[in-house]
Amino acid sequence: MPSFRFLPAALLALSLAFPSLATAAEQLTITLKTGDVVIELADDVAPNHAARLKALADAGEYDNVAFHRVIEGFMAQTGDVQFGDMEDGFAPRRAGMGGSSQPDLAAEFSDKPFVRGTVGMARSQNPNSANSQFFIMFADGDFLNGQYTVVGTVVEGMEHVDQIKRGNPNTNGAVTDPDRMIKVRSGG
Template structure:
């Protein structure tokens, strides 16, 4: 098990994914985007509370139709504001990115796993213990995030669809006008 984690960390650091290390269906998140499916291996070994929160919200349908409200070229795509980001019910462009869910914020679960291309992390406010429902997918390495944000997963396939998410203006901190969305989110173990 320790060897598997070490190999996984090395591959993630290099921005690679090794098929034999694929997550079990219970820990596999599938996001359907306009350009295809994105398969994410969730990492309960790194962040059990955060992964459980994501799975709870997915199973409630909370991430369906939620905007990628902040997308910065060469950095990351952020989504998951289930309070103000639902583009089919109550979307608020001015507030998207400021909300969470009806569940309480989570205590930080920082790790040594680096933020490289394809890593999925939890968004938070200045308080390290303020992550709730929002998450982001990295376009490129960002060592300044290492050890300061919670890593919850790694894209296994579908980065080409992530790369096609509409970008926001850099001078507007990546806020996207008429954003793309998560069409559907599901856990692979669940019946469709």
């Protein structure tokens, strides 16, 4: 009969050698009308931004929030909990201008590239103005590298992101009758 008394020590050694194996990264699951999108949060490179998204999801603040700006070949933006909630105070002309009741976050720039499926934090011209809004890349966008905080990566359901209703290219991607995040929950 094999001995398992050294198994805990072996697991400890593996977790020290490969820290990513020791704890699973936090995830967000966004339910869209076509299915679920799973995002692995980059809490190793953007811990404050990842914690903010998780907290807002846990509080139910992202539920029913519109994809207010969607640009073909670029990205889909959402997360305006102040003006983007399509069931409570939706203000289409103001969606994209709001945030949450929490203070803005200092930038957590990294060397992670903006590629298809990357989730980045939206912000104003001020690099330290990200709050609740985020975007999911439809395609690579190296011009964003080092300029915006990478907060995660889509690991499942990119086909559902691809089906989000596109906005008008003449109005910077503003969407009439936009799709929404039906429900957002954390876990993982």
